[in-house]
Structures are given as structure tokens and as C-alpha cells.
Amino acid sequence: MLDVSELVTTYGKIEALKGVSLHVAGGKITCLLGPNGAGKTTLMMTIAGILRPRRGSIKLEGAELVGLSPAKIVSRGIALVPENRLVFPEMSVRENLLAGAYQRRDKSEIAADMERMYARFPQLKERREQLAGTLSGGEQQMLAVARALMSRPRVLLMDEPSLGLAPLIVAEIFDIVAALNRDGTTMLLVEQNAHMALKVAHQFFLMEQGRVTFQGTPGQLAEDEVIQRAYLGTRRAG
Amino acid sequence: MIDFIQNTIDGVMIGSSYGLLALGFTVIFGVMRRLNLSYGPTVMIGAYFGTVLYLDFGAGLLAVAAAVVAGAVISGVYVERLCFAPMKAGAGIASMVSSFAIWMQLEQAAVLVLPRHTYPFPPLATGPALEIGPLLVRPDHLIMLGGALLLAAVVQLALYHTRFGLGLRAVIANPIAANLVGVDVGRLVMLAFAAASAIGGVAGFLVLAVDQQVTPMFGMWATLKGLIAMMIGGLGSIPGALLGGLLLGVVEVHSHWLFGPQVRDLFAYFVLFAFLVARPGGLLGRTADVELSHRV
Numbered sequence: 001m002l003d004v005s006e007l008v009t010t011y012g013k014i015e016a017l018k019g020v021s022l023h024v025a026g027g028k029i030t031c032l033l034g035p036n037g038a039g040k041t042t043l044m045m046t047i048a049g050i051l052r053p054r055r056g057s058i059k060l061e062g063a064e065l066v067g068l069s070p071a072k073i074v075s076r077g078i079a080l081v082p083e084n085r086l087v088f089p090e091m092s093v094r095e096n097l098l099a100g101a102y103q104r105r106d107k108s109e110i111a112a113d114m115e116r117m118y119a120r121f122p123q124l125k126e127r128r129e130q131l132a133g134t135l136s137g138g139e140q141q142m143l144a145v146a147r148a149l150m151s152r153p154r155v156l157l158m159d160e161p162s163l164g165l166a167p168l169i170v171a172e173i174f175d176i177v178a179a180l181n182r183d184g185t186t187m188l189l190v191e192q193n194a195h196m197a198l199k200v201a202h203q204f205f206l207m208e209q210g211r212v213t214f215q216g217t218p219g220q221l222a223e224d225e226v227i228q229r230a231y232l233g234t235r236r237a238g
Numbered sequence: 239m240i241d242f243i244q245n246t247i248d249g250v251m252i253g254s255s256y257g258l259l260a261l262g263f264t265v266i267f268g269v270m271r272r273l274n275l276s277y278g279p280t281v282m283i284g285a286y287f288g289t290v291l292y293l294d295f296g297a298g299l300l301a302v303a304a305a306v307v308a309g310a311v312i313s314g315v316y317v318e319r320l321c322f323a324p325m326k327a328g329a330g331i332a333s334m335v336s337s338f339a340i341w342m343q344l345e346q347a348a349v350l351v352l353p354r355h356t357y358p359f360p361p362l363a364t365g366p367a368l369e370i371g372p373l374l375v376r377p378d379h380l381i382m383l384g385g386a387l388l389l390a391a392v393v394q395l396a397l398y399h400t401r402f403g404l405g406l407r408a409v410i411a412n413p414i415a416a417n418l419v420g421v422d423v424g425r426l427v428m429l430a431f432a433a434a435s436a437i438g439g440v441a442g443f444l445v446l447a448v449d450q451q452v453t454p455m456f457g458m459w460a461t462l463k464g465l466i467a468m469m470i471g472g473l474g475s476i477p478g479a480l481l482g483g484l485l486l487g488v489v490e491v492h493s494h495w496l497f498g499p500q501v502r503d504l505f506a507y508f509v510l511f512a513f514l515v516a517r518p519g520g521l522l523g524r525t526a527d528v529e530l531s532h533r534v
Contacts, residue, residue: 050417069422074420
């Protein structure tokens with residue numbers, strides 16, 4: 001579905017991604033684990049077109065995405081739920097969802113999708129006219145997911161959806177992830193919470209210091225080892 | 239008492255021209271969080287387009303208005319491409335300083351190309367002032383006030399009830415998030431700049447048609463009055479821009495009447511100072527906007 005190969009992204013002279021390759025299978029949940037600074041968010045931002053890679057390619061069902069504007073990438077079928085959610089705080093819940101459909105022109109279908117989102121996230125329906133900035137963290141996360149879904153993505157990228165949320169809310173978010181997948185959504189999920197991630201993932205990649213250092217299915221590597229490498233990395237720093 | 243009411247009415251009328259100028263300023267500041275000092279001079283260039291059309295071709299009012307708007311939009315986009323588009327986020331000072339340079343450039347261009355200092359501008363409405371009891375109201379002032387109210391309403395509607403406005407507010411909130419939902423941020427910012435310049439053009443046309451003359455100094459005047467009105471009214475608020483303009487006009491006319499013309503601007507700047515100290519967000523601005531504006 002989504003093929004990333006030999007991707008190199010730099011900040012000035014620092015290589016944040018040193019040739020990352022990974023494959024996201026259609027209809028599956030692929031998780032990306034790794035310690036802070038491994039380059040997970042950089043990878044997500046590069047796929048979404050916010051950052052431009054130095055080298056490498058990103059292909060969605062065979063079509064190259066590198067070089068396209070973020071807006072074009074959204075219309076090709078990639079949506080990113082960014083780290084820290086980044087909902088539009090001064091807009092109502094309804095307007096946030098409308099903004100998610102910014103690239104679409106099919107008004108009646110957009111309205112129908114809104115109703116689907118309200119059905120899936122009843123809390124959002126209750127607060128449809130409330131400003132997004134006044135929602136709780138968990139509700140904002142749901143809104144960020146719903147907003148991304150409004151573009152009808154073929155691949156949904158999620159960057160740390162559990163960040164800063166209470167454990168009960170985290171469980172709820174992962175229920176949503178699993179439910180979305182059952183409905184056929186392909187997902188690439190970056191997660192610090194390795195335990196939760198391994199429970200929902202069909203496949204996972206470990207990233208350390210800008211490289212993919214392991215790929216496999218949950219169970220292929222002992223969870224202890226995954227957790228250790230995901231939080232601390234294998235290579236000792238400096 | 240009659241004097242007080244008459245002065246207040248005059249102040250509101252004069253203030254509507256400040257409010258008009260502040261509207262365009264507010265659209266640019268709201269989107270970019272950056273100050274465009276050459277905003278007034280771009281309107282002035284548009285005004286010269288209009289006055290040339292009027293003098294050399296005998297164009298009618300509508301054609302002159304269209305020329306002013308077109309000239310303001312062309313020079314506004316020129317400023318955006320030169321001073322704003324190349325500057326990265328966070329380089330607000332660089333944009334402001336370079337827009338100051340373009341201000342000087344535009345002003346000198348106007349002086350060089352059209353060496354006579356003052357050019358006539360076609361009047362909006364001639365005829366005697368309307369008498370309402372003991373009070374006098376100039377008809378062209380009424381048109382200007384109506385224009386200001388209408389334009390503010392149009393801008394407010396466009397911001398809150400169109401796809402363009404939705405995208406623009408997304409950019410205002412967070413350019414990266416706007417990008418992620420599929421807003422072409424660069425294109426939208428340029429369009430917003432063009433729209434702001436068009437608003438400035440309409441404002442400039444109305445103000446000049448009341449003054450009936452245009453000089454290269456109009457650019458500086460428009461930047462100053464628009465800026466003060468915007469800051470009093472509230473950064474990034476459309477009704478605030480209008481209200482700030484009206485308040486500024488009323489203060490100016492009253493202080494002129496009470497203390498004479500020399501003191502007028504002193505009072506205007508004092509009102510600005512008082513607002514900056516006591517209520518830096520302006521009349522209708524939010525504190526969040528002020529926090530953001532620190533990053534400029």
C-alpha cells in the first residue's frame with residue numbers, strides 16, 4: 001500500500017533519517033516504535049510532505065509522493081493525525097471536521113461523512129458547536145482523528161495518539177484504532193506506549209537513530225526486549 | 239451640547255475612513271502575524287492609477303474605483319512576493335523592515351513618475367450637507383460610513399462562512415495543521431494578501447473621494463491611521479478594526495475642537511499608548527493574539 005524506501009531527511013547537516021525503508025500493508029495496522037529522537041515524527045512529517053526528503057521515495061500504491069505539496073498528498077489519500085493533535089482551537093468541532101474535508105468538493109458526501117463521524121464519536125456530536133480548544137485532551141484526540149478521516153484517507157498516519165492522555169482514555173483511543181482497522185482503514189501508528197501498540201499491531205518496525213533496526217510481527221521479539229529498545233535503544237549514546 | 243454631538247458625528251465619519259484602512263491591515267496581520275508597513279503606500283499606488291485614469295481619460299467613478307483596487311492589488315502582491323513569501327516563519331522582523339524599504343520605494347516611485355505633488359481625485363458626491371435639525375452631515379461622509387460597515391460585514395461573512403475563510407482561519411490557527419488537512423498555505427496567504435489589498439483599495443478610494451486629492455504622503459497617512467485603529471480595536475478582529483477606527487476618529491475630532499489642531503495627534507497617540515498599557519489586546523482582541531504577536 002505505502003512503500004517508503006531509502007528515505008533520507010536532514011535538518012541542516014544532521015541526518016534525522018538515514019535511509020529508512022518500510023512497507024505498510026493495506027488493511028493492516030503497522031506500528032513504528034523507537035526511543036525519542038529516533039526520527040519517527042520526522043518520518044511521519046516527511047510522508048505528509050511537510051518536510052522534504054534529501055533522497056529516497058515514498059510510493060502510495062505505486063505512485064510517487066515525494067515532491068508533491070502537503071495539500072496534494074492529502075488529496076492522494078494520506079492523512080496525518082499529528083503529534084499533540086493540533087486541532088484548530090478557535091474553531092468549533094463542526095468547523096474542524098469541515099476543515100478536514102478541505103480538499104473535497106462533494107458537499108452531500110461531506111455532510112454524510114460528518115454524520116458518520118458523529119455516530120462513531122458521540123462525544124463530538126454533543127459538542128459540535130463548542131470551540132475545539134475547550135475540549136478535553138481525549139476529545140481533542142478523537143477530533144483530530146475524525147478530522148483526518150474527513151479527507152477519506154487510504155492510509156491514516158497517527159503520531160503518538162496516546163501522548164499526555166490518562167490510561168483510561170488511552171485504552172479508549174486504542175479501541176478506536178482497532179475499530180477503524182476492522183472497518184478496513186490502513187494505519188501507520190507511531191507510539192511510545194509499546195505495550196498497547198503491540199496489542200493492536202499486525203506488524204511493527206523498530207527505529208533507532210534514524211534507521212529501521214528491526215521489523216517483524218508482534219511475538220517475534222519478546223515484549224521486554226521491544227520495550228527496552230523502544231525506550232532506550234540498543235546502541236549506547238555517545 | 240450641539241457642538242458635542244456634531245463633533246461626535248464628524249468623528250464617526252472621519253473614523254470610518256480609519257476603520258476602512260484598518261480592515262485590510264487586520265486581514266494581513268491576522269493571517270501572517272506580521273506587520274506590512276507598505277500597506278498604505280500600495281493603496282497610494284492604486285490611488286495614482288485611479289487619478290491618472292480620471293485626469294487623462296476622463297474615467298467615471300466606477301472605473302476609477304476599479305483602477306484603485308487593481309493598482310492596490312498588483313502592488314500588494316508585489317510586496318507579498320518580495321517581503322513576505324521568501325521570509326521563513328519567525329522572521330517577522332525581516333518582513334517588517336523589508337516592507338518599510340518597499341514603502342520608501344513606492345513613495346519615491348510616485349514622486350518620480352508623477353512629479354506634481356498633488357493630484358485631484360474625483361468627488362464621491364457633491365451637493366450641500368444634509369441638515370438634520372441643527373446637525374450637519376456630508377453626503378459623501380455617509381457613503382463612506384456605509385461603505386465601511388458594508389465592507390466589514392462582507393469580510394466577516396467571508397471569514398466565517400466560506401471555504402476560503404475556513405482555510406484562512408486554519409492557517410491563522412496553525413499553518414502546519416492547515417497543511418495537514420490539505421490547505422495550500424502558500425497560495426492561500428497570497429490570496430489573503432491580494433484580498434487585503436483589494437480592501438485597502440476600496441478604503442483608499444472612499445477616503446480619497448472625500449478628500450478629493452491625492453499626494454505621495456497618502457501612503458504614510460494610511461499606514462499610520464490604519465495601524466493605530468487596528469491596535470486600538472484589537473489585533474485580528476474585524477469588528478474591532480472598525481470600532482478602533484471610529485473611536486480614533488471621535489477622539490481626534492473632539493481634541494481638535496477643544497484644544498486645536500496641533501494637539502489632535504497628541505491625543506490620538508495618547509489613546510494608543512493608553513490601550514497598549516492597559517489593554518494590549520485592544521477593544522475586541524484576545525490575549526492569545528497578543529501572546530502570538532510577541533513571536534513576530
